[in-house]
Amino acid sequence: xxxxxxxxxxxxxxxxxxxxxxxxxxxxxxxxxxxxxxxxxxxxxxxxxxxxxxxxxxxxxxxxxxxxxxxxxxxxxxxxxxxxxxxxxxxxxxxxxxxxxxxxxxxxxxxxxxxxxxxxxxxxxxxxxxxxxxxxxxxxxxxxxxxxxxxxxxxxxxxxxxxxxxxxxxxxxxxxxxxxxxxxxxxxxxxxxxxxxxxxxxxxxxxxxxxxxxxxxxxxxxxxxxxxxxxxxxxxxxxxxxxxxxxxxxxxxxxxxxxxxxxxxxxxxxxxxxxxxxxxxxxxxxxxxxxxxxxxxxxxxxxxxxxxxxxxxxxxxxxxxxxxxxxxxxxxxxxxxxxxxxxxx
Numbered sequence: 001x002x003x004x005x006x007x008x009x010x011x012x013x014x015x016x017x018x019x020x021x022x023x024x025x026x027x028x029x030x031x032x033x034x035x036x037x038x039x040x041x042x043x044x045x046x047x048x049x050x051x052x053x054x055x056x057x058x059x060x061x062x063x064x065x066x067x068x069x070x071x072x073x074x075x076x077x078x079x080x081x082x083x084x085x086x087x088x089x090x091x092x093x094x095x096x097x098x099x100x101x102x103x104x105x106x107x108x109x110x111x112x113x114x115x116x117x118x119x120x121x122x123x124x125x126x127x128x129x130x131x132x133x134x135x136x137x138x139x140x141x142x143x144x145x146x147x148x149x150x151x152x153x154x155x156x157x158x159x160x161x162x163x164x165x166x167x168x169x170x171x172x173x174x175x176x177x178x179x180x181x182x183x184x185x186x187x188x189x190x191x192x193x194x195x196x197x198x199x200x201x202x203x204x205x206x207x208x209x210x211x212x213x214x215x216x217x218x219x220x221x222x223x224x225x226x227x228x229x230x231x232x233x234x235x236x237x238x239x240x241x242x243x244x245x246x247x248x249x250x251x252x253x254x255x256x257x258x259x260x261x262x263x264x265x266x267x268x269x270x271x272x273x274x275x276x277x278x279x280x281x282x283x284x285x286x287x288x289x290x291x292x293x294x295x296x297x298x299x300x301x302x303x304x305x306x307x308x309x310x311x312x313x314x315x316x317x318x319x320x321x322x323x324x325x326x327x328x329x330x331x332x333x334x335x336x337x338x339x340x341x342x343x344x345x
Contacts (some may be wrong), residue, residue, distance in 0.1 A: 006051045015045035022046075055195040066101045068313065069126040073108045073133050073198075082229055082257055084302070088132060088154070089308035099297050099314055101127070118323060127317045130309055150316035156199055156326070163316065165309040165327045167318070169200050172331040173207025173299045174214075176280045179296070179333055181215045183340055185278060187321045188212070189223040189248035191237045191281065193313050194253030204254040204282065223248055227258035234261030242269050250278040250339075254323060256297055257287045263291070263338075274340035284334055289319060293337035301329050 008026075012019045017038060025034060025042040045051075069292060072085065079209060086301065089105070096103045104126060126149035136157050144151045145162070153164035180188050190208045192201040205224065212219050222244070225237035234253060241248060253259035259281035266277055273279055273293055281288060281297035287294040308329070312322050335341050 008051070010049055011042065011045045011051050014049060015041040017042060018154060028193065042100060044194035049313050058327070067104050067126045068096050068101055068310070068317075069104050069106055069129045071106050071108055071129055071131045071139070073131070073135050081330045083287065084255075084257070084283050084300070085301050087285070087301075087308055091324060092130065092310055093261075093311040095307055096314075100186070101311075101314070109287035128152070128313045130313055132344065133198060133200070135203075136199055137197055150313055152309050152313040152316065153242050154305065155326070156203075163322065163325045164310060165299055165305055165312060166200075166329070167222055167305065167331050168328045170207040170210065172333075173204040173282065174210045175207075175331075175333050176282065176298055177211035177252050178215070178279060179185075179335070179341075180252065180278060180339065181211060183250075183278065185250040186217055187220075187223070187246070187248045187250070188217070189225070189241050189251045191225045191241075191253045191258060192257055192273075193227050193253075194229050203253060208252055228251070229255065229257065231257055231261035232265070234258035234263075235265045236261070238262035242243060242266070248277065250280070252280050252282075254282045256281040256295060258290045259295060259297075260287075260291070263295075270296040273338050278340045279338045280333075281338075289334075289336065292317075296336045296339035296341070297334055298331050300331050301333045305329055 008019050008022045012022045013028075021034060021038065026046060027037050039183075047162065050225075059126075067311055070089065113148055129144065130152055132154040134153050134155050134157055138157075138186070141151070141153075141157075141160075141162065151160050151163065154166065156164045156166040171304050177188060177190075192203060192205055194201045195203075208221050208224075223241070225240055227233040228235055233258070234255075237258075238251070238261065241251065251262060253262050259279060263273060266273055266279075271277055277295075281295045282300075284297045284299035286318065288297050308327055312325075312327075315322055
């Protein structure tokens, strides 16, 4: 026969207080006039009996669910192939759990209907929202702000006042393209990581243009293509560039995952990387150093980004305003074989 489950009523009887008092004490409900002596009796009784509070009851008493919603504005097929997202999710799960909370994943698949995460917020099943890769046309974000749903974006929306943590994509992309120019390239193509409805592709494309302007190279729109988060898009867009009458001598691909497809297209045409076409990626996902040739790329501070975003959100959930509500992290170039430089890291 299983042992009798210990309840808050058992704790109340042992401590000589009401069940309501036990709930207020163990859930640290603010504003209750309960003496320190009474609190100690309740804590001691709970400890002696081995009482484990019911999660639903805790949420009801405290007004918090201890659950953070992670929103991904991606199609499921993209999530499966994007190692950047899997790295982010892995770190977030650990960071959130260390705070005694859990992470609830919500994928926004129907981009014309934002009800999926509006319902999530309205249902009060979460304490706050981490939104990875927000779209710049997302009108539902305004609802979250109006209804005081703690929300932190992992990705910036230009000109907005939303809380966010992001990488300085523009500066990092400029660094990557300046490296190619420094190696002697003048005809440099660009394949973005996604459609322009997201902020990061625009920033990375702007960084590409900044580098050209700084070095006196004319911007040629015919050398720009738009990826879609996955290797297939890189393959298709690289083939389009390879159909040009005059080929680029180098390509900046604003995502390692997209770059893998671009590299396959180059090899299929019988061309060599970097001898015929040099290539630089963006993200520095784990596979990038092990492919052949190893990929020169922008290294993102993913652990710092995830920790900073989760800390900011948990602070907001606890009614603590962040010192810096909009954080831009720097990224650095990792030089490997695909660009043709001699350095290898």
